[in-house]
Amino acid sequence: MIDQSVRWLDDRLGIAKGGRTMLDKIFPDHWSFMLGEIALYSFVVLIATGVFLSLYYIPSAHEVVYHGSYLPLRGQRVSEAYSSTVGLSFDVKSGLLIRQTHHWAADVFLGSIAVHMARIFFTGAFRKPRELNWIVGVTMLMLGIVNGFLGYSLPDDLVSGTGIRIAYSIIESVPLVGSYLGFFLFGGNYPGNGIIIPRFFLLHVLILPVIIGGLIAVHLGLLVKQKHTQFPGKGKTEDNVVGTPMFPTFIAKTTGFMFMTSAVLLLLGGLAQINPIWQFGQYEPYQISYAVQPDWYMGWLDGALRIMPSWEWVGWGHTLPLEVFLPAVVFPGLTFGFFWGWPHIEKRFTKDVATHNLLDRPRDRPKRTAFGAAMLMFYFMLFAASSTDVMANFFNVSLNVVLWTFRVIVFVIPIITYFVTYQICNEMRAAEGIGKRKRAMVVSRSDTGAYSTVTAEPRPGDDAHELDAIPVPTYINLTPEELETGPGVRRVMR
Amino acid sequence: MRSLFRGRFLVPALLLVSVGLFGLLVFSPSASSATSATSTANTGSSGAGLKANSGQFPETPGFSSSPNQSPSGDGIYNVSLPQSFIAPGQALFAANCASCHGGDAAGTDRAPNLQSLGAGTVDFWVSTGRMPLANSSIQAARKQPRFNNLQSLEISAYVQSLAPGGVKVPVVNLSNANVGNGFRLFTLNCAACHTITGAGDALADGAYAPSLHYATTRQIVEAVRSGPGNMPHFGPGNISNAEVRDITAYVHSYIQHPINRGGFGLGGIGPVGEGFVGLLIGVGALMLVCFWIGDRT
């Protein structure tokens, strides 16, 4: 039957030859190459759960009276968006599970992209010929962050509505066109005429997912065309790929991994509560809660907004709110511009235009690794700065102290990280086989007191993993100058 | 650590076990959704004609949630404490409070004047354990109260007897409270300092808005009316008695026993906590799986 199907398809599409190549495709096995798959399967879960949610969510700011089962809201006038989301959480079977799985999947999607991007960066996989794929990936990161923001703003609750207000003010801060853009997007002065909810919805469920999906196809297509990179090692060269074939091994492993990713996301989705919008209430622009932060992937922007000094430029009849424009428009623009341009920037420093299919070990490129670690620490400091009030409460210090501390450490800690990481890389390179298990040395002493060493037998099944033993020194090799001692010290020669 | 990965099935087995333990944690009673037990958080009655009835939990009938229904009575009964409390109150005050507040509660350079603050104000500070002050800092913290319910009321009665006026001790009856109205009012008036989940947070100049998870209904009303510390004073012209009752009902039920239908509540501190869980547990667990599936060389 398979024979007939293949023939049928081949007569119409000519798939047999190309298909065979596809099935024989080799995938290298290193664990860090699977990080992108976490992102891919989180995206699949997002689509699946997202479709479910879109069957119940009503993208409208029009007010209705809530009649569902959450008592404090019953009889209250709320938007249809909010009412349908609370209804989904309480009155639709499995609704809350799917909603929370969707939200956790978004957090994990962006988290895994960050980890995957770090792997690509630290191993130099963005070098020629893969610069295009790096650009596609960074674009997906940016679109993912935006889509996440749009998504958690859809329920129109107090916490996410505050974020929308902040987003409007950021748009407003753009010189020349800011107020126009804000009015156009929202349909008027904040909160606008309510059109923002359906616009966010359309962007979130259709426009951005289609773009991201298309970019995923490009990303994977480039991967197929250019083949995967691999670490240097036994039998691995610039001109081959060593690993497991697509069919059946890799398909089995990756399908299993898809199931396991979905399982982890579902377990989070049902066991760890996230975004309990019923506790927050409907968004009203004159109401606010304390201790509000955006979702983690927007945290770096919120932190930047908090620590920025209040520099506003006023002159010649105009205002340029630098305390908003710089951290929330210019800074992310610079960030993504820098990420996009990194392969080009690195080329200017390394003058390396060769094709690379073998990866670097991070320790072998100390400057790049240290720089990447410092940048990661910089963005992590900004993310931490988005919870200044929670930290002040937790550590029982004043808000002022926490804020000034962050203004300083946001710059100081990345600099320290750079030097520490650089040093660690160099030390790891210097030590032979650092971190790897080596064959044991058995030290024995003869009856006359002489020590001798003999290499131990390898543990069963471990000969592939252990490196050769490091010889135990049996004499001290010092020059006469080194044997000089200070006054009052007698060195004994044996 | 390396031996952990020797048995190649150990890691996934550990994953399954830890997931199971996590699940057990979730199903433990303290993390489950709101129960319908009547609350006993309010301190018991103390004889002498005071009924400290904290009222029923929202799920039971009698709770209205329609915003326009006017309940019978507003649920807050401001009581005058019995005269018999004054003498024992004076003794307690002299022994524990006078050293800072002065024998006549008129204040010294160490502590403010308590006269005309009212019995309700004093009862709030004493019954929450904030007074007597453990160490002087920017803001007195809730702690294990030194005095029981009766003693607190006695001290309050004494201070009230020194000067008229101030906030009275309320008896709170939540049976006709409207939690929907309470939710609305809480969001407008309370969430900006105490957060929408009542978790509390740091304020300016070293002050903080405390968590609302420990207050009794009486303490809630006393705090709202007397505005302790940096908390504003919400008098009857701003928030009526019925509205205070509604807010108290909301705090006592949905703030102190939140409906965490989605699972483990993660402390209610918001997306930062969720981010940590998502990254450390979500991405972390999946990275462990990658570590198991893939090669390490």
Place this chain on the structure above:
Amino acid sequence: MSDESTVQPTAPLPVAALDDPHQLPYAKHPGRAQAVAVVAMIIGILGCIGFGITYWVSDQTQWQAVTLGVGLLGLGFGVTAWGKYLMARGPFVEERHPFNSSDEEVKEMTAAITQRGGIVVARRKLLGGLFAIGSLAFGVVAAFPLIRSLGPKPGRALFVTNWRRNAQLVTVDGRPVHKNDLEVGGVLTVFPRGFAGSSPDQTILLRIEELGPEDPPLSLASPGRSDWTALGYVAYSKMCTHLGCPVGLYQEQTVELVCPCHQSIFNVLAGAVPEFGPAPRPLPQLPIKVQNGFLVAQDGYNQPIGPGFWERP
């Protein structure tokens, strides 16, 4: 950079054929590995069935998550273990073939574009130029409906609110605010009558310590505002001048308004001047007075409220 990675010269691997039926599995004890995979798959199946049962029996989110999660985890683990431990070990090697074309082919491609295209455009410069201009024109005008039709122009909307002379202060429920409503140390969110709940009009009304006849007047930031308060009542715009969050956090003892979003601290007694945090400007003050026992505005705000924008003078 001097830290070039060094690639060790490698010995060629013994290449396994993909179709070799004698390929060894990865696991040293395939029977054991299979047993574990079997158990995992059975747990997986039971889990999925368990989810089915849970769905019909109750709507408990946690049980649904555990059953379905364990189900998928079991199945996933089983399939992965099958692939990792029981399938052929390898190693398998695939050759990379450089996909870039020879120099000649690249030159021919470039020539095809420049010469064929160049000849055509050089011959018909006018057509080429007109098409370019036309495309540009289309690109520009296509932006009009795409952007301009989205919403209205700002006009004066950011400069005015609904506060006018003698506008009565009302609560969010529409109740007018009487002069005895707030105690000293009280706080209330107010709006102009008829516009309760309107975002730009949100105003925070505070009552601070009333001044006696001998007390110095309230020290407010700009001169000429001493009569903008009444009976200790003072009103400021509730919209933070940083990013528009409602400044609802009032500290009664330190007489400060704190914005909950990014912790800008406004000194109420000094005209809501920001003393800490990212807010750039004081909260605009609403002049109020008592009229027939109720609080009314003397006038609207004297400046645009809320965050900064380009047209703000």
